[in-house]
Amino acid sequence: MDTSNPLREERLRKLAEWRRRGIDPYPTKFARTHLAEELQRSLRDLPAGNESTIRARVAGRITARRVMGGASFLDLRDGSGRIQLYATVDVLGLERYELFTQIDIGDFLGVAGLVFRTKKGELSVRVEEFTLLAKALRPLPEKWHGLQDTEIRYRQRYLDLIANEQARRIALIRSRLVSAMRRFLESEGFLEVETPILQPLYGGAAAKPFTTYHNALDMTLYLRISDELYLKRLIIGGLEKVYEIGKDFRNEGISTKHNPEFTQMECYWAYADYNDMMALTERMVSQIAKEVLGSTRIVYQGHEIDLAPPWQRIAFRDAIFEHTGIDIEHVRTLPELRTEIARRQLIVDPQPTWGKQVDELLKTYVEPKLIQPTFVLDYPIELSPLAKKKKDNPNFVERFEPFIGAMEFGNAFSELNDPIDQRERFLAQEALRRAGDEETQPLDEDFLTALEYGMPPTGGLGIGIDRLTMILTDSPSIREVILFPTLRPKKGEEAS
């Protein structure tokens, strides 16, 4: 990189100066007694101009520096928050004070001293001892505007986290969201499990996989596109409520709503159906919002949204009819559907199959309207090879997708547990593949064998963690909620 940077040269000079004085600029340890935020909270009522009785040892990164002759003020930030340091030549003596003024913005520093509040009311640690904990050789981004360059923000996320409060907030909310989700599922009696990411055959979703190779076994393996078929095997094995939170990988385009690797929660619940999963989804998301944000009322991209149950429910067929005038129950073939689309002058991208075409209608004409939390339910069977048919209408299945802020963030159904039907569905998928659909589910003989041992009626649900985080953090792009989003390497850096 830019190793000839003069600012870096200057800091290397200072680094050498610390070493010349016999000081290790990268020592091993500093025993802290307090976090910044703890002190701010516990001494909230300390009046301006007063000293506390606390002698604190704090450590963190220096983020600002105001040196004014014989007195210096530095801002120190640790993982909890920030606190000001106040150093004077009177306390430290001339030699140590001059050394102290060599501290740069970005350096890690540990200090010990009495905590007091300045005349202007700023809680501060009076520096009596200090230890350089790590010398920073590169300057931090600018203090007013933070770091704006999106490319640097994504490639060097640590700089984004240092410079931008919003980046820290999103990381925190995402972590709390996942934590709250685990607590919720555990309280509901779900067991957390882990299933293979490297799979001999992919399945459980309509997507193209990443392919890799295992040398010792001399075989092709796929990175999972979904956990579904393995979690169902656990239901078959008698684990009646299971869930997994993990990465799925789909070898497809990148957009503001898609990253090639993304995080999904999938849960399966024996003896439940998709109505139970809807109720579970509502309770889970509203509970998470309450725990993480303190409220079920949020704002997403300018829309005020209330996540409290019950959410709206609309049948797939009704939604399409309401927004396009087409009743897909009576337009059953692709040519007929295309005729109806043309007759109504609907602008929608052509798709290779009937199922994909009606799904495209939903995305184009319905999805943008689904701002408040909504379940779209009872999907066409063509789109849902792993879901159970509706009892009263075998053209549709017991499946729903939840939407918030015009974005789908999950998928659920009453799981198909009839092995004969499942085999037929796989065969139908193969027919669709021959018709030009590249994202059909491959027939999984091993899974069918498992199903033939008997799977109880089961409800299954998948929730996109990244998208749920977008919703709870009001983020317009999935790259804002993934710490290290997939990017093309800059030229010349691939080998590094």
Added chain:
RNA sequence: GGGCCGUUAGCUCAGUGGUAGAGCACCUGCCUUUUAAGCAGGGGGUCGCAGGUUCGAUCCCUGCACGGCCUACCA
């Protein structure tokens, strides 16, 4: 894949067909309650990369790279 936009100092950004500026950051000096500290002085640039047009290109043109948005793709 297509369209539009962006790429100028470490960061945030101006700017012009005659090889460049500000603020912050950095360096020097002054300064013992500041917090966007202040005052004075100073250093720092392959203007993304490569071609082309031109007497002369950071600026105009073409190509490329990377990024963003839209679109396509995508349960």
